[in-house]
Amino acid sequence: MSADSPRQFHLNAFLMNAGHHDAAWRHPRTQPERITDLAYFQELARTAERGKLDSLFLADGLTLWGNARYNAVGGFEPLTLLSALAAATEHIGLIATVSTTFNEPFHVARKFASLDHLSNGRAGWNIVTSGTEAEARNFGLDQHLEHSLRYERAAEFLDVATKLWDSWQDDAPVVDRQRGVYADVGKVRPIDHRGEHFRVQGPLNVQRPPQGYPLLVQAGSSDDGKEFAARYAEAVFTAQQTLADGQTFYKDLKSRLAKYGRSADQLKILPGICPVIGSTEAEAHALHDELTALQVPEYGLQQLSGMLGTNLTGLPLDGPLPDLPEERDINGNKSRFTLVAELARRENLTIRELIARLGGGRGHRVFAGTPEQIADQLQEWFTQRAADGFNIMPPYLPGGLDHFVDQVVPLLQARGLFRTEYTGGTLREHYGLARPANRLAVAGG
Structure with a gap:
């Protein structure tokens, strides 16, 4: 986007099984029996792509969230599912949550490099440190690592992952059949990382991703989380209940970027919103009341x-x-x-x-109204500098996403706030972000 272009916002579809409301699975409009059906998620992904959304996002935890007696929980591991969705879509970005606390950098770097190649540059990584003792107990620990220590580990984890993606220069594969040379091995380097938490030799066994790195996303809003985001993240999923709180978070996080040599437009802030849409305000509130009654x-x-x-x-x-x-x-x-x-x-x-x-957003803002009222709310937060875009959390699926794409997105497009066509090929291009230079190539010449 040029300096003279009007500012436009970004939209991510946060897909959650039967929907984000914890009673969605009980509502007749949903299909909870399909949460392990690939075709179901392919339909949702195509709907989001039809709306020209920047990306779709799958949350994840390393334990069974909630109580399976009372909700449609469980389901696919996100990177596996997104690899399948890459083949069913052409443009939309594919963001997966992966923990830095209960994984190893080599595994994660390899998987995201693979997804980025499979999708021709549409991969994104939501970097989390994991938040529950139940997750720790699935990995042989009685207690969770201390909060600040988790972020220390996450910083080193990300440093290792980016080094691994940089361990292949872009032009390393030469594919010279005549000479019998596939790659210039001088451009495929070990990283020889020796740190507090990790020892990794490298190089990665996947060529450098099309995007250089997947889009780096973060979702923690603690002070440790905000500092981590200011240093590394390119998009932030966050939760605020009021416009004033959104503005405070936005200003705080953007103000932290300069000390890391970053500009404000290098990080996009996307608050979550659960839009309950009706053709009238009364209809929207009635639907919200129906879902609440099913809790x-x-x-x-x-x-x-x-x-x-x-x-x-x-x-x-x-x-x-x-x-x-x-x-x-x-x-x-x-x-x-x-x-x-x-x-x-x-x-x-x-x-x-x-x-x-x-019930509708687990702390994210829930707003019930007409398509026009939803569009007004998004526009207000965007123009009042509480958001660069939004993490859309349909209360029920598939209809909640259909209604947003078919009824709200056209209003945003008509107001000049959102794209009418994809203009880039990669997820980074959707978010207006540069492809990162190869740090090892620059250092090594």
Whole structure:
């Protein structure tokens, strides 16, 4: 985008099984029996691509999230699924969540390089440090690594991964049949990394990805998370409930970039929004009420207990929250803890009311309205510098995504806020980001 071009925002489709509302699977508009059906996700991906969205995103955890008695949980490992979706789409970016706490850099670098080649440059990595002790217990640990230590490990993990992607220069494969030379081995280098957490020789056994590196995405909003994002991330998925909170986060994070030699346009901030769409405002609110009425309180209570690091079992649903720990004492998702605790305090919510408020977005903003009202909300946050785009979280699937693509996107396009056609081939090009130079090639000549 040139300096004279009007600023346009970015849209990511966050796909979550039957939908983001925790009662979506019970609603007759959804298809929970299809959450391990490849064709289902291919249809969703094609819908998002029809809307010219920048990317689609799959969350992941290394434990069974929630309670399988009460929700359609479980499903595909994201990189495996995205490899299949790469063959079913042509333009849309493909972003997978992968943990730096319970993986090794060589494995992850290899998988994302493979996905980037398979998709002709459409891969993205949502970098997470994992947030629960249940995940730690699946990897032989009794307790989760301490929060700041997880981010230290993540920084070194990413350093190793980028070195591995750079271990092949772009022009290393020469494919000279006459001389019998496939690659110039002077341009395929070991990385010889020796650090606090990792020892990796390299080189990677996959050629350098088409994008150089996959798009680097981050989703933590704690102070450690924001500092990590300012240093490394190119897109940030975040959760704020109010415009003022969104503006504060946006200004804070953008202000941290300069000390790492980065400009504000090198990082895109995409708050999550769960849009409940109706042809009238009353219809939208009625749909939201239908979903709330289908919630299973036991499920919501378990989820809320996890977010707050406090066992709420047995407390009266129509009573207030008990005294909560301080954020500094939370070793899980610190930013989500604070968001939920402040929401409850600000609006004086009972436990039941808080469960209802969190049902659609687990702390992300839920907004019910007409397509025009949804478009107005997105435009306000964008023009008031609370967002560079949005992480769209349909409350139910497939219809919630269909309605957004067919009813909201055309309004955004008509207002000049969103593309009408793809103009680039890679995910980085969709987000207006440069292809990174090969650091090892520059250093080695």
